[in-house]
Every structure is written in C-alpha cells, then in structure tokens.
Amino acid sequence: MLWHDFRTRIGRYHVERDYPALAATSGLSAHLRFGTLSIRELVRYARADAGEGAQAWLAELIWREFYQMLLWHYPDTVEHAFLANLDALPWPNPPGHFAAWTEARTGYPIVDAAMRELARTGRLHNRLRMVTASFLVKDLHCDWRQGERWFASQLLDYDQAANVGNWQWCASTGTDAQPWFRLFNPVSQSERFDPDGTYIRRWLPELAGIPARHIHAPWTLPAGQAARLDYPPPIVDHGRARAATLALYKSCR
Numbered sequence: 001m002l003w004h005d006f007r008t009r010i011g012r013y014h015v016e017r018d019y020p021a022l023a024a025t026s027g028l029s030a031h032l033r034f035g036t037l038s039i040r041e042l043v044r045y046a047r048a049d050a051g052e053g054a055q056a057w058l059a060e061l062i063w064r065e066f067y068q069m070l071l072w073h074y075p076d077t078v079e080h081a082f083l084a085n086l087d088a089l090p091w092p093n094p095p096g097h098f099a100a101w102t103e104a105r106t107g108y109p110i111v112d113a114a115m116r117e118l119a120r121t122g123r124l125h126n127r128l129r130m131v132t133a134s135f136l137v138k139d140l141h142c143d144w145r146q147g148e149r150w151f152a153s154q155l156l157d158y159d160q161a162a163n164v165g166n167w168q169w170c171a172s173t174g175t176d177a178q179p180w181f182r183l184f185n186p187v188s189q190s191e192r193f194d195p196d197g198t199y200i201r202r203w204l205p206e207l208a209g210i211p212a213r214h215i216h217a218p219w220t221l222p223a224g225q226a227a228r229l230d231y232p233p234p235i236v237d238h239g240r241a242r243a244a245t246l247a248l249y250k251s252c253r
C-alpha cells in the first residue's frame, strides 16, 4: 500500500523530499529494515524510471547499501570514529545538555519539535535527523555515540548500519562525511525547510500562535512576549557554540 502510494509521488521526490511538513518520502525504511519489502524489487523499479525523482530516490537506496557494506567491512565503527584522528576527540558532554536534547527542551523549535515527534511516534524525517544530530554534536558538544544510542532506542526503523553511518556523517568522523568545519545553523535550516512553521506548530502547540517570522527563533519576539511563552530560552548561543566546535575539531587535526 505504502509502496503503491509512493509510486504516484515519486516524480516529485527530488523537489519535496527535504520538507518535513510534507508527506513526500516513501516511509518504507522500517519495511526495508525488517525485510518485508525487497530492496532488489525497489532498485529494479527505480532504475527503470529515468525521471529525476526516481533517480534521486535511487541514490538514497544506494546510501543504504553503502552503509551496510561499511558496517560489514568496518564493524569497529559502531564504537569508534572511522577517521582515526577524531576518535579521541575530547567531547565536553556539558551536564544537562544530553537530557535537554532528549526531552525536547533546547529552546530551538525545529530541534524540539523533531525530538518530540521521535519520542511520541518512533519516526523522524531525514532532514530532521540531520538537524538534531548535528545540533547534539556541534552545538551541544555531546559525543555522537550517545546520540546514536538514543536514536537506537527510539526509532521504529532502527538499523545499525544506517544509524551509525549517518551519525558519523553528521559528526564529521565518518567516510565521505560532512566536513568538520561545516555546521548546520538550526535557525536557518528551520527557515529554509519549514518556512511557515507548519511542522513546528504540529509538534509544539505551545508555539502555535507565534507569527512565522519569529517561530524559528522565539527569543526574537518583542521584549516580554518571549518570557510569557511556556517554552525555554535557547540552551546555547549558536554562534559561540560554533566557535567552540571549530576549536575542538582543530585540536585533533
């Protein structure tokens, strides 16, 4: 059913796949994880469709296979950074940061909305997995392995190869990873991929009444209004956290 439904939407996948408020991706990951759908059948279908949507989707199936291959050949990457120089990175793990992230209390609406959806449903859009993982590691300065274990305990589609590979990608410690000096800005990611705040309002009803221009960063509301919200101030300043992250990674180069 899911697969037949997705086939009617696959042509738009490449343009809509990054917007968590839309039902634009296949939702097939748990079926692939547990083998209730054949990866070979899906690859055959995608290869026979030359459209941009199907080709972009095929690339995602290939990422899955890549991470399976990686785990098979490098089982140590479950516990160790693939890039040896970053394995001993001295993660500060500041007290309270990991708990605030898991409990959706960081004060960054896109992060908290995603963490709330994950805790309530066991599902999470790929863009939001990247944003929350990057935030834990590069804004909150927590070891990526803690985040990997938390996702493992929450995700319905948990797959060790995909989870470890993607966490290492986000932490810049893996193969073909996001470069360590590239950091997601949680506010601009939110403005770009949830422009009118539809996704945030769905999971954080306490922010539902905030105008779109402030919903990505409620602390920008006029003085007094932010204080009246039932929502915490930002746990860290992104600019300062970013500078500390760059210094941390530079120390291990």
Ligand SMILES: Cc1cc2nc3c(=O)[nH]c(=O)nc-3n(C[C@H](O)[C@H](O)[C@H](O)COP(=O)(O)OP(=O)(O)OC[C@H]3O[C@@H](n4cnc5c(N)ncnc54)[C@H](O)[C@@H]3O)c2cc1C
Residues within 6 Å of the ligand: 017, 025, 026, 027, 028, 029, 030, 032, 033, 057, 060, 061, 063, 064, 065, 067, 124, 125, 126, 127, 129, 130, 133, 151, 155, 157, 158, 159, 160, 162, 163, 164, 166, 167, 170
């Ligand atoms: C930090 C982090 C952790 C992740 N943990 C998991 C996990 O435990 N299990 C899991 O299946 N995926 C994981 N992913 C990859 C991806 O987020 C999910 O596969 C995707 O969101 C599932 O939704 P979908 O089926 O609608 O995907 P679609 O966009 O429809 O993609 C089709 C299929 O391709 C595969 N796929 C897509 N993106 C990726 C990717 N980046 N890496 C590997 N395979 C991919 C999945 O099997 C997916 O079902 C993770 C990504 C990140 C950034």
